[in-house]
Amino acid sequence: MLNTIICLLSICYGIQQxxxxxxxxxxxxxxxxxLFCGMIAIYCxxxxxxxxxTVESFYTFVYKPISNNLxxx
Amino acid sequence: MAAQNKITHGQLSCLVFSYLSGFSTLFLSEAAxxxxxxxxSYLIGMTLAIGMLWLLCYVQWKHPxxxxxxxxxxxxxxxxxxLVLMIYLIYMLEMQAAACRALxxxxxxxxxxxxxxxxxxxxxILCTTYATYLGLTTIVRAVQITLPFFLVGILIICFFLLxxxxxxxxxxxxxxxxxxxxxxxxxxxxxxxxxxVVFGFLLARVKNMKKIFSSSIFGLILAALYLLVSxxxxxxxxxxxxxxxxxxxxxxxxxxVKFGEYLERIEITIIGIWTIFTLFEIVVLQYVFTILLRHxxxxxxxxxxxxxxGLLFFISAQKSFLRLSDLTFYNLNxxxxxxxxxxxxxxxxxxxxxxxxxxxx
Numbered sequence: 001m002l003n004t005i006i007c008l009l010s011i012c013y014g015i016q017q018x019x020x021x022x023x024x025x026x027x028x029x030x031x032x033x034x035l036f037c038g039m040i041a042i043y044c045x046x047x048x049x050x051x052x053x054t055v056e057s058f059y060t061f062v063y064k065p066i067s068n069n070l071x072x073x
Numbered sequence: 074m075a076a077q078n079k080i081t082h083g084q085l086s087c088l089v090f091s092y093l094s095g096f097s098t099l100f101l102s103e104a105a106x107x108x109x110x111x112x113x114s115y116l117i118g119m120t121l122a123i124g125m126l127w128l129l130c131y132v133q134w135k136h137p138x139x140x141x142x143x144x145x146x147x148x149x150x151x152x153x154x155x156l157v158l159m160i161y162l163i164y165m166l167e168m169q170a171a172a173c174r175a176l177x178x179x180x181x182x183x184x185x186x187x188x189x190x191x192x193x194x195x196x197x198i199l200c201t202t203y204a205t206y207l208g209l210t211t212i213v214r215a216v217q218i219t220l221p222f223f224l225v226g227i228l229i230i231c232f233f234l235l236x237x238x239x240x241x242x243x244x245x246x247x248x249x250x251x252x253x254x255x256x257x258x259x260x261x262x263x264x265x266x267x268x269x270v271v272f273g274f275l276l277a278r279v280k281n282m283k284k285i286f287s288s289s290i291f292g293l294i295l296a297a298l299y300l301l302v303s304x305x306x307x308x309x310x311x312x313x314x315x316x317x318x319x320x321x322x323x324x325x326x327x328x329x330v331k332f333g334e335y336l337e338r339i340e341i342t343i344i345g346i347w348t349i350f351t352l353f354e355i356v357v358l359q360y361v362f363t364i365l366l367r368h369x370x371x372x373x374x375x376x377x378x379x380x381x382x383g384l385l386f387f388i389s390a391q392k393s394f395l396r397l398s399d400l401t402f403y404n405l406n407x408x409x410x411x412x413x414x415x416x417x418x419x420x421x422x423x424x425x426x427x428x429x430x431x432x433x434x
Binding site for chain 2: 052
């Protein structure tokens with residue numbers, strides 16, 4: 001429920017700020033905030049967000065073999 | 074940088090102490106691992122962190138008019154610098170997720186067990202987002218005002234616990250192998266001392282550039298002392314074995330304190346300390362994240378991005394370390410190695426590049 005609300009709010013906020021930045025002729029800021037809020041919306045969506053990667057999962061994937069090797073030694 | 078955004082070196086010391094202290098005494102992983110030899114890991118970890126800090130200060134001294142992000146651009150070039158800053162952005166997401174999860178787990182385990190973790194994390198992030206919005210000078214002023222109360226609280230807790238310590242818990246010494254002590258040192262470098270690397274991006278904000286090293290060291294040494302005393306008192310009051318098995322060993326030892334028949338439940342003091350210090354830690358991480366994100370994407374107006382950054386921190390914390398055992402596993406097995414790049418390798422590269430450029434000119 002909380003995530004669904006944040007998903008909808010981030011979409012609305014992203015669109016609102018995008019149009020605000022476009023009016024000020026700040027194209028880069030507009031695109032960045034739209035991508036940012038889009039990413040937040042994707043991670044908060046109630047359907048498949050549990051399978052999306054996190055920093056924890058990414059670093060565990062990368063560093064677990066190194067850690068297993070070094071700690072075993 | 075405008076003069077009103079600068080902080081004094083005294084404020085830097087206060088901020089460093091509260092940031093490093095954070096929730097450092099919550100789990101006492103090194104004490105659980107090394108027991109009476111824990112002081113060695115703290116000493117080595119602190120020394121390595123001092124070395125890392127000196128490298129960052131050296132780089133800053135050689136470029137007094139530039140911020141660390143601008144120095145990174147100058148030394149590494151445009152694209153490599155962006156990659157380096159992205160590594161730090163991911164590092165900060167990692168650290169704040171662990172901090173949020175640790176604090177929310179503590180609250181939902183000990184204080185308010187019926188509250189969902191997600192709501193606790195959201196409350197934390199809303200506070201820190203507002204603090205980030207207010208700016209660095211407001212943050213350090215809040216630290217300056219609250220720090221004396223917490224120092225007195227820490228002293229009172231230590232005084233009460235010291236009465237229950239009957240024998241020196243750090244004896245007999247040298248009971249662990251060299252590799253175990255080195256592993257413990259790696260743990261203490263990752264958490265809490267290596268977190269100091271984030272302050273590399275705030276050094277340019279200090280008014281007196283000559284005192285950035287000494288004032289940061291002062292905060293670091295105080296934080297190390299607080300951690301060492303906490304470990305000593307925990308091992309001395311609840312014993313080595315219980316300290317190794319308890320989830321929150323320092324909290325367990327404070328719960329045993331009673332003074333007469335009317336002064337008890339002083340653990341509320343340490344709950345307040347952990348809460349406020351962890352909030353300061355997350356605020357600093359979020360503030361520096363904002364600075365780096367602005368530079369990476371060349372954003373002109375940063376204010377509208379502060380709320381989305383807060384939400385990013387929320388979802389990062391919400392979806393990470395779903396169980397306490399995940400956090401423990403990550404802290405012991407993954408994070409000591411994943412944080413080597415931002416804590417050690419990149420500062421070394423920055424200082425080598427600075428030295429090479431200095432020799433060229």
